[in-house]
Amino acid sequence: GNSVTQMEGPVTLSEEAFLTINCTYTATGYPSLFWYVQYPGEGLQLLLKATKADDKGSNKGFEATYRKETTSFHLEKGSVQVSDSAVYFCALLNYGGSQGNLIFGKGTKLSVKP
Amino acid sequence: NAGVTQTPKFRILKIGQSMTLQCTQDMNHNYMYWYRQDPGMGLKLIYYSVGAGITDKGEVPNGYNVSRSTTEDFPLRLELAAPSQTSVYFCASSYSRPGGNTEAFFGQGTRLTVV
Numbered sequence: 001g002n003s004v005t006q007m008e009g010p011v012t013l014s015e016e017a018f019l020t021i022n023c024t025y026t027a028t029g030y031p032s033l034f035w036y037v038q039y040p041g042e043g044l045q046l047l048l049k050a051t052k053a054d055d056k057g058s059n060k061g062f063e064a065t066y067r068k069e070t071t072s073f074h075l076e077k078g079s080v081q082v083s084d085s086a087v088y089f090c091a092l093l094n095y096g097g098s099q100g101n102l103i104f105g106k107g108t109k110l111s112v113k114p
Numbered sequence: 115n116a117g118v119t120q121t122p123k124f125r126i127l128k129i130g131q132s133m134t135l136q137c138t139q140d141m142n143h144n145y146m147y148w149y150r151q152d153p154g155m156g157l158k159l160i161y162y163s164v165g166a167g168i169t170d171k172g173e174v175p176n177g178y179n180v181s182r183s184t185t186e187d188f189p190l191r192l193e194l195a196a197p198s199q200t201s202v203y204f205c206a207s208s209y210s211r212p213g214g215n216t217e218a219f220f221g222q223g224t225r226l227t228v229v
Contacts, residue, residue: 041222042222045220103156104158
C-alpha cells in the first residue's frame with residue numbers, strides 16, 4: 001500500500017544550523033509529495049510540494065526534491081531560525097485511493113534555540 | 115478571512131456520550147475532509163465530501179457520521195464515544211483535490227479525550 005515514513009523527533013537545533021528532516025514513501029503510481037507545517041496553536045499549512053520526479057519544491061528557505069529512485073522527499077533548510085520551531089509533516093497524495101486522500105507521516109517536532 | 119474554523123478546541127467526553135465537532139469554511143471550497151491524529155501517529159482520513167449532499171468514507175470511518183447540507187459546513191458526529199476515539203481531529207477543505215493547483219487548508223484542530 002501507500003505509506004510515508006519520516007524521521008522521529010524531536011529535533012533540537014541552534015539558530016543558523018542546517019536542517020534535514022528525512023522522508024521516504026511507498027506508493028503505487030506517481031504520487032504528489034508535500035511538506036506541511038504546524039506552528040504552535042495553529043492548523044496545518046502547506047509548506048511546499050512537488051508533483052513529479054526531480055521536481056524541487058521550495059518556500060521560506062526550505063527545499064525538498066522529489067527523488068523517485070530513492071523514494072525520498074527530504075526537507076532541508078540551510079539556516080534555521082527560532083521562528084521555524086514547529087511540527088513538520090511529510091505527506092503524499094494517493095491517486096489510487098479516495099479522492100484527495102493525503103497520507104501523512106507521523107510528524108517531526110523541530111525546536112530551534114537562540 | 116477566517117479560513118477553516120473548528121469548534122470546540124478542547125472537549126472531554128464520558129464513554130457513551132455523543133457530540134458533534136463543527137467545521138465551517140468561508141472559501142467556497144467544494145472538497146472537505148475530516149482527519150484524526152493519534153499520539154505519535156500521522157493523520158488518518160475519517161470521512162470526506164466532494165460537495166454539498168455528497169459524503170464518503172475514508173480510512174477509519176467506524177464510530178463516526180458526517181453530513182454536508184451546505185458548502186460551508188461539514189460536521190462530524192460521534193454517537194457513542196469510546197476511549198479509542200481519544201485523538202486530535204482536523205478538518206480541512208480545498209477547492210478541488212489537493213495536489214493540483216490547489217492546496218488543503220486546515221483548521222486548528224479539536225483535542226478530544228474520552229474517559
